[in-house]
Amino acid sequence: MTWKEVEIEIRKKFKKRWKRWYAHSPIRVYVDIDTADLLEWGHFLIEKVSARFITASAMDTPRNEIEILYHFAFYGLPQVLSLRVCVPKEKLEIESMARILKGAEWIEREMAELFGIRFIGHPNPKRLLLPEDWPEGKYPLRRDP
């Protein structure tokens, strides 16, 4: 599959159901989507256009929300597609991608303990990296006090 074909498939499936499609370069694409659509996008990318989940990254923002990016590569193509979802800090929870994809398990556990995000339906929501006696409620990568 070429990147053009991948784009056509994505546009056919999702029409314009995204908030923003930004191509920083021919091989780096960022798509801002709604939180509710995340699992549908993940399933479509993996099953229909041979994507590979690379990792996910969360970031604290001054806008009172946490931005999470799910990064996908494509077998045989140089492109990276990053899906951006924003989760409000008052209700810091999102559907877990690990429910449909084994490779997302560990990174979601890491984001949960470093940012305090709750991943609904995660198969194994234990601590991953921080020590057992690390105090609850203290998230190292959050910037608010």
Next chain:
Amino acid sequence: MTIGKKTFTRSLWVYHLGTGSCNNCDIEILDCLTPRFDIERFGMVLVGSPRHADVLLVTGNMTLKNIPRVKRVYEQMAKPGWVVAIGTCSLDHGIFRESYVAPQKVCEILPVDVYVPGCPPKPEAIILGMAQLISKIQKQS
């Protein structure tokens, strides 16, 4: 020199303990075993258990998760025993000075006898450190 001292300085058995390092120092320690540097000609052997060790070679930042384990290993080591801190991380954290998971230095947890700086220290430097340890043992009465 007493017999005890003769035995120690002629064949020190070392146990390697990594406490949150990037592995460079650990590879260089193992490099000392390989034919080019061959630390075994000095009688030094890497052992599999701290109970058999005379010297603890510590590398790494002493991350929080490692502290109880390191203390237990040190207790298991038969005394008299010595500790050698290898690499900048085990000296004073180096580039990881402000990390949130490494609040204490190795020398605050264990009594260090010899420091070998470097990132990573070359095998020659590690051998020099061991030689300094041997002369320190010889001077101790």
Next chain:
Amino acid sequence: MSEVIPVGPYHPLQEEPEFFRLHVEGEVVTKLEIELGYNHRGIEKLAESQTWDQVVFLVERICGICSTSHPSASVRAMEDLGHISPPERAQYIRTIICELERIHSHLLWLGLAGHFLGYNTLWMWTWKTREWVCDILEKISGNRQSYAMFKVGGVRRDIAEEDIPWIFSTLDKLKPYLDLFYGAVMDDPVLHARTKGIGVLTLEQAKAYCVVGPTARASGLEVDIRKEDPYFAYPWVKWNVCVEKEGDVFAKVMVRIRELYESVHIIEQCLREMKPGPIDAQVKELPPGEGIGRAEAPRGEVYHYIVSDGSNRPVRYKVRAPSYVNVFSNEVACVGYSLADAVLILAAVDPCYCCTERMTVIQKGVASSIQWKDLIRLSHEKTRRVQKRIGK
């Protein structure tokens, strides 16, 4: 009793003591649990207080053995952010350093695999040849392990013209040894018996766990960032991606040995085709935005994601090392094989975190402690049994 005794240092990859819990029935592993965190040093948080220039030094120390791959991905991410193109000579030099590191890492791993199998001679010989590669790196960069060669827009040091013939002659010295190791692996029936059909990761499992690097290529997944998302001088030289289909430990060994030959070939082409010129694009600042950098470490894909607000420090720095996904795949690769094979399977993904500082074996719900050196001893005993059976 479930007291855990720390295990021995015959394991060179003491980078991160991972804690593995093996559930066994008799001699067969039925489940593997992995616990991490002993090596977590908070690098992503530290990166936020470093300048862009300093960050490259920080990420170099994420892992000692892939200490070029993280700076590669880092400078690629910054160059992606700022749409910067480094000069040609810098790209060639970067490629040479990356491939030298790949050779030294694969030789290291080969020695380790030999040690676990009971072939200590192989361990000593591979690490002896590895010293020559470290000598080349020391000649070029000044250090055997952390090279500090990379910066945004270029490299810090040039390769002197008078050193190049010496580099060629050292690589020529290396080649007969590569043939020796290849022959040793291909001709030894005991090695075949110990590694073929062991620790199989099927293609579907490889896709589900999103594995990368030689672990993926050994299972038939052709994923190599150097070909997929070409960078540095890789698109300018001729080389092949090494793929095997079986997914067992033997396939992983073969992928790495074949890659050794490819790496030597790439370095020689780069040294010949490199032309004199500048090595630094003199980047002064980075614009606000996001950047993504990927590189092919000896273990697989390294992924860096950076966010900048136009100042001289990152707002967010995300790192994903290849072992993060590869080690997780051990969960399925170990199941169904014997305890004596466990050490080989766990090491076959070439973990950048330490593969087991402590181990607990759970038999019928009762945990008992076992040391890493006991597992190695089990592996050596199995090798001797196989040798007797084959009549070697």
